[in-house]
Amino acid sequence: MSYFNRRGIFLQKLGPTIVDPDEVLVSMQFALKESSLGAxxxxxxxxxxxxxxxASSYDGGQSFSIGTARDVDGDGDIDHNDKAKLLALAKAYANIVKP
Incomplete structure (x- = not known):
């Protein structure tokens, strides 16, 4: 997040692991930043x-699934489009080799 933009997305890729080499998890954190001066x-x-x-994948990052979602596209409802956007973000990030 920059000084001028308070919104941010933090992404973290977990996996594959030795136990399951096809498992990939992508953690996505959406947040607002507040800057202030202390005492x-x-x-x-x-x-x-x-x-x-x-988002979790058990086929090496080819397809992902996600539990619940909220209105991330701002159209006022929680529907398939919200999940599709989150899943597309997870898949894109999982395919970046050197972030």
């Missing part, structure tokens, strides 16, 4: 309205 004048930052989704 001593030191800058501090904290994350607000943080939501974490975990």
């Amino acid at each position: 001593s004048g030191t800058p501090s930052e904290k994350l607000l309205d943080s939501t974490i989704y975990t």
Whole structure:
């Protein structure tokens, strides 16, 4: 997140593991950043309205599934399009070799 943009997405890829070489998990954290000055004048930052989704794949990252979702596309309803956007983000990030 930059100084001018308070919204951010943190992505983390987990796997494959020795136990299951085809398992890939992608953790996606959506948050808002709030910057402020502390009592001593030191800058501090904290994350607000943080939501974490975990997408899982058991075929090496070819396809993903996700549990529940919320309205991530801003159209006012929770539907297949919201899950599709989260799954597309997870698949794209899983395919990046050197992030």
